[in-house]
Amino acid sequence: MTATVIVLRDKKGNRRAEGAKTLIEYAYQRLRRDILGGALPPGGKLRIEHLRGRYEIGSSTLREALTLLVADALVVSEGQRGFRVAPISLEDLQDVTRMRKMMECLALRDSIERGDDQWEAGILAAHHRLSRIEERLSDGAEAMAESWENRNDLFHKALISACTSRRILHFRDILYHQSERYRRFSLMSGPGGRDIHGEHRAIMDATLARDAAVACRLVEEHMDKTLAAMAPLLAAAP
Amino acid sequence: MTATVIVLRDKKGNRRAEGAKTLIEYAYQRLRRDILGGALPPGGKLRIEHLRGRYEIGSSTLREALTLLVADALVVSEGQRGFRVAPISLEDLQDVTRMRKMMECLALRDSIERGDDQWEAGILAAHHRLSRIEERLSDGAEAMAESWENRNDLFHKALISACTSRRILHFRDILYHQSERYRRFSLMSGPGGRDIHGEHRAIMDATLARDAAVACRLVEEHMDKTLAAMAPLLAAAP
DNA sequence: GTCAAGAAAAATATCGATATTTTTTGAAAC
């Protein structure tokens, strides 16, 4: 345990770990954060030699982290011509959203069918935690944004936590990560007259009432609204 | 072009390439074939040192190929404890089949909605090629099995080739590969009184008639029957 | 006889060096 931490410091004693158990994982996380945050621009070339210096990590290790990101479709591998940050586009966002809607609904239907008391309790708890931060968010504290993202994610995860298909959940996760790249456009656009809190409440109510048809429709609308808010920004500066 | 071929022979002149452009790809393909064929048993440990000798390939290269297979869910990575062939189980097969049914139907609905003349022609052509080999298959020529697999795959691909979502097709491909591992159980079970040819014909007819509801139902039944044929074998010897 | 601790062995993760490929540059011919 403690040994792990020691290992992840290099000879000069610089700390590297941030919860990563492996150097590959560390490289993977940093790379991912830089891609999602836009520091590594969409479509840009990922020069291994350059990144090697930036992250202080061996080239092979970097390659493996890059390979992992290819599976997430955040990076594309071009035969023998190295790696590149996956490009973004309105078309791509529409495709992600379309798939996310499907996966989310599949998972939600399954959860509504099978969920037990504990599942219901989890939803209520996650919604409460989200509500509390939304109250404070109106103060305009930007620092809360990340925390809100996190609780928002946990709320949506709670809704579908009774789904029994490992694969549905896995695909849903992948798609969520892919959509994360577009999220900063969403933040730019601001609330835009939406009542997100109300949407969440309605989704929760329909879910707890075991009304799959309504819950799915609400979730789809929820996602469509987010897409609609981002679309114009994406069309302008891609 | 020719240079590539030369490179993929090792110093002793042994040929390595089989359409692989990269050593990683070569390792990936061989590994995959050995996993699908059962030479590397489900749940078994993948000792890098051992495989290194078997495929005559460096350890780092092997690791990257293994990482690629993790994305396909054919291999699982266990933290810092190496790699392992993903285990198989009836439960897993049921999950794969469930997802495949969903993906296939999503893709089929989209194709039926958008398909043009060329799409229709492609389906007819693929069905014809499949029919011809099915006629000869009744002779009991085992050697044809692989060829039948191939044409069967192409027929199902043709049905959904008008689908516009890159991601639906991508997920479908991944799931198809995952189900491939179970196919040898299907071969063991034999035809089992099924009229596969008739099923294919019915699916094609409904699709070309643009009847999405019927086509999807038939596809789901088609897959369920395959699952049903495999299930008892899998329960017996997992 | 069982359990625990520590040492030895095996396996994995990481790295930087080398071989190979792709891209860029520059000069000559048209």
Add this chain to the structure above:
DNA sequence: GTTTCAAAAAATATCGATATTTTTCTTGAC
């Protein structure tokens, strides 16, 4: 001016050696 070819430069892919971790085996105490 632009096209072609070859050499140089840059970048990538591959490898085997080394560092680290996990597992196995041995020894000794209870």
